[in-house]
Amino acid sequence: MTPSHRRDPDRSVAVHNRLWTALQPVRRHARARLEVDTRALAALRIALGSIVLFDLFHRAGSLETFYTNAGVYPLEVYQSTYSRYTGFSLHAASGEVWFQQLLFVIAGAFAVALILGYRTRLVGFVSLVLLLSLHARNPAVLNGADQLLRVLLIVALLTPLGERWSVDALRRGSARTTVVTFGTVALLAQPVVVFTQNAILKHEGDSWYAGEGITIAFASDEMTIFLGNHLGSYPALLELFNWVWITLLAGSGAFLLLTRGWQRVPVVFVYLGAFGGLLLSVSVGLFPLVLAAAVLPFLPTQFWDALEHLVPSRLARFRPRVSWLGPLERPPLEWRALGGLRRRGHGQIASFVTGYARSVLTVAGFLVLVWMLLFGATHASSYDVPDEIYSPHLDEQRWGLYAPDPSESYGWFGTEARLENGSAVGAFGDENITADRPPDAAQEYENFRERKYLESVRDSGTDDSEGIIATSYADWACEQAVDEYGEDELETVTLYRFIQSKPLEGEYEEAPQHYTVVERSC
Numbered sequence: 001m002t003p004s005h006r007r008d009p010d011r012s013v014a015v016h017n018r019l020w021t022a023l024q025p026v027r028r029h030a031r032a033r034l035e036v037d038t039r040a041l042a043a044l045r046i047a048l049g050s051i052v053l054f055d056l057f058h059r060a061g062s063l064e065t066f067y068t069n070a071g072v073y074p075l076e077v078y079q080s081t082y083s084r085y086t087g088f089s090l091h092a093a094s095g096e097v098w099f100q101q102l103l104f105v106i107a108g109a110f111a112v113a114l115i116l117g118y119r120t121r122l123v124g125f126v127s128l129v130l131l132l133s134l135h136a137r138n139p140a141v142l143n144g145a146d147q148l149l150r151v152l153l154i155v156a157l158l159t160p161l162g163e164r165w166s167v168d169a170l171r172r173g174s175a176r177t178t179v180v181t182f183g184t185v186a187l188l189a190q191p192v193v194v195f196t197q198n199a200i201l202k203h204e205g206d207s208w209y210a211g212e213g214i215t216i217a218f219a220s221d222e223m224t225i226f227l228g229n230h231l232g233s234y235p236a237l238l239e240l241f242n243w244v245w246i247t248l249l250a251g252s253g254a255f256l257l258l259t260r261g262w263q264r265v266p267v268v269f270v271y272l273g274a275f276g277g278l279l280l281s282v283s284v285g286l287f288p289l290v291l292a293a294a295v296l297p298f299l300p301t302q303f304w305d306a307l308e309h310l311v312p313s314r315l316a317r318f319r320p321r322v323s324w325l326g327p328l329e330r331p332p333l334e335w336r337a338l339g340g341l342r343r344r345g346h347g348q349i350a351s352f353v354t355g356y357a358r359s360v361l362t363v364a365g366f367l368v369l370v371w372m373l374l375f376g377a378t379h380a381s382s383y384d385v386p387d388e389i390y391s392p393h394l395d396e397q398r399w400g401l402y403a404p405d406p407s408e409s410y411g412w413f414g415t416e417a418r419l420e421n422g423s424a425v426g427a428f429g430d431e432n433i434t435a436d437r438p439p440d441a442a443q444e445y446e447n448f449r450e451r452k453y454l455e456s457v458r459d460s461g462t463d464d465s466e467g468i469i470a471t472s473y474a475d476w477a478c479e480q481a482v483d484e485y486g487e488d489e490l491e492t493v494t495l496y497r498f499i500q501s502k503p504l505e506g507e508y509e510e511a512p513q514h515y516t517v518v519e520r521s522c
Helices: 003-022 024-034 038-060 063-067 075-080 097-116 120-137 144-156 167-172 182-203 213-217 235-250 252-257 261-281 287-298 301-309 313-318 322-329 333-343 347-381 448-461 468-485
Strands: 409-419 424-426 490-501 513-521
Touching: 024 182, 038 063, 038 097, 038 120, 038 144, 038 287, 063 097, 075 468, 097 120, 120 144, 144 182, 144 287, 144 347, 182 235, 182 252, 182 287, 182 347, 213 235, 235 252, 235 261, 252 261, 261 287, 261 301, 333 347, 409 468, 448 468, 448 490, 448 513, 468 490, 468 513
Parallel strands: none
Antiparallel strands: 409 424, 409 490, 490 513
């Protein structure tokens, strides 16, 4: 080999080193904005576990109705609808009430373990599997917030959620202050992609960038709750909120990714305040909670240091100690196995296994980041992704809430029973169904899951073939009405959809209209 050939590799290394050194300021600035404090990850872990736990408690009130053979969505309906979800649900192994109760309790136990940070990645994965299973069992009650929760949990599991404030941290005995990985970058990118995507979709409409979007949205009596029922009287305030909301969505990339340190703290709290307002004003399910959890990783080290300094020193003795763990103090099985390999002189094997696991997380984080950016961009641009690489499965990354425009009407449902004597009564023993506008349309539903389900019935029932979901609901309503009035007294059950134009000028100009969604002879 000639001297010139020997010098070529040296020259390449030198060029690489010079380039790496020249980019050091860029890398330093990027790291300052992309590093995540491990206490923020701990807060996210606690938030995710709490949201899953809250969701389980909320769904438990309608467990029999939505998840058993005695309800509106028995197993034969599960097997005949939403075919893309078929085979993804452990909950579909049985339609009995006791089985669903058992799975709910198990899911709750794993959610608590996630909050405590015990075997964080393992229990987080099991929680994800059980969440996917629950969602697949009855997709008719899902909304966009359920999709966002799944995606956020998937991305979060690629980060060290158990590094701080956890049983795992106590057993480990050491922790990093900040981390930067492809997983954490994807975690920061996730809410920015969602907000930017929604801002672009809203721009395709006519109302949001004219300052009217929130005014129209808050005129929906079907959706507004608490504060939302009163804010409609203040149109100037709603217009201000509209511009603040659009600014937060469209400017999320600059506000959240270009700021650093203390600059970022007030920005995050503005977003948290907006989500709090959403929670107290509009019935949109888990959206406010999931969005609030998604921005927690942006809180910087300076914030967490200041927060810790606020804790009185006299409370320091109550901080958890390893001795409190009892039998949980022992290292996890895999840690003990790796330690055994090292003690037997197989340190290289142990190092290889550890390095391989880290590499898998790195590659997974990179792929998730690319997937998130790719599909976020295609959805926002309405580009048709080839069927070979797109399937509307459980991992969709999209948020089209009130986009491109909020509807200029709202509605509610009523289920009526017709008796042998010709009288029409409420099918479930409640008040008679009338076309009169209710005082508060949001109160016509037990919860947002019921509203979402009845919307699925509506979309099924308006099909010329009278879809399976609508037919199943009508059969269930017949059973409920028979229990209420007796089989000999009951003739038919009918589900009506009532539509009311919104009072955008302050007064209702038209009476509610209605149509039949599905009717069944009992």
